Amino acid sequence: MKHITILVLESCVLEAVADPRYMFTAVNQFLEANNQSPLFQIHMVGMTPEVNLQNGLFSVHTDKLLDDIQDTDLIIIPALFGDMTSALEQNRRVIPWIVQHYDRGAEVASLCVGAFLLASTGLLDGKRCSTHWAYAREFRQMFPKVELVDGSIITEEKRLYSSGGALSYWNLLLYLVEKYTGREMAILASKYFAIDIDRDNQMAFTLFNGQKDHEDLEIKKAQEYIEKNYTEKISVDELADLVALGRRSFERRFKKATNNSVMEYIQRVKVEAAKRSFESTQKNISEVMFDVGYTDTKAFREVFKKITGLTPLEYRNKYHKRPAMAA
Incomplete structure (x- = not known):
């Protein structure tokens, strides 16, 4: 059984926590309906038992705390919300935990601008990464050692995964489902969730407004x-x-x-x-x-x-x- 840790971060996007849980839970149900054993054990893990999001409008009750997790196969970093510098500071305590489990063999997947937290670990230095097209310039300024791949929906390198903007993280989730269960189950999931399984770039969604946040x-x-x-x-x-x-x-x-x-x-x-x-x-x-x-x-x-x-x-x-x- 694959153990999946979905991090519930301060200032994260609620959907980027709920959707991975929904996806892997649904795949377990598909497997059971096909007389197979469920594959995924899924836990929502945070720094506190309850995480308030969007100024308390929503709250997420975590299944476990960081220190409760001894071993995990996959860590999912959800998209962050608001000012990236502030969001990273709020979640600073998670960074060594991610590095520790990566060093033990865990894979790590960032959704959308969750790539900022993944890059903060230093694990992406000298490696390729994807994130939301609208944050590309800010990402490059903050993490010059990381090779940001423009327009890419999914990037994989040395057990590190990242996705493009916003809901393109569904394509990364499908990619992981296919990796762990096979093509047939990924196609079933894609049909159930109405996702274009082989979409491989976000370039058609990019808006170019000119890069003028400089002083030259x-x-x-x-x-x-x-x-x-x-x-x-x-x-x-x-x-x-x-x-x-x-x-x-x-x-x-x-x-x-x-x-x-x-x-x-x-x-x-x-x-x-x-x-x-x-x-x-x-x-x-x-x-x-x-x-x-x-x-x-x-x-x-x-x-x-x-x-x-x-x-x-x-x-x-x-x-x-x-x-x-x-x-």
Whole structure:
């Protein structure tokens, strides 16, 4: 039997505690219905017998305290809520406990921004990790030794698992079910919970608002120019001249400030504009392509799919209320 510890943390997301319990409990029931023994022993574990969440609106009664757990096979770190620095400080006491059990052979899975707590253990240093796309920049600033994988739904490395944003943690839960029980049970669970079992990225859900939480005024000026003139063909030299910097110095400072190369940033601004057009207008793919400054259909499709994980037609059909015909 696999022992699963679901941590009930201060300032955690209630659903990220309840949903893993629901998933593994349901799988036990599926196994029993198939005349098999239940596989999972599940405990909700906290620092205190009762954890109040969302200013006392909800409370969770834990099954056990940290010190009650001698051995466990899988530790699930739920998503955190609110300010990450504050949430990490509130749960500081859990960090050595996670490390201790990992060293004893336990696997550890973080859901969404639970990755911040997993990264705080130091176990992710030099390894890959996923988290919510909206927290990617903050994560990189806080944990520069961790390789954050943009857009990924599930990342696994050396008994450490992490998931992308928000409800994509269901895909990680399915992944773990498949690992422990097999493909057939994972498919059954996916159908029961109505989850797309093989969704492998969160790129289509990403909103690009520009990375301007830095103090480099020249780079901000270049960013604003790109965002106002994305319909035009913009060169790196043109931008460097605009802010009176040499090309190499400009490219280096731009990458440091935004975590994107200049051309990546231009592409992301153009694709974000194209996404908005696909969502809200009746324009066909060629019209949108020209509107955002592309003249090469193949190049536009390749860049769009690289950034969103979908072709332009797939994106339009998914997010526009009326499916589009191929252009």
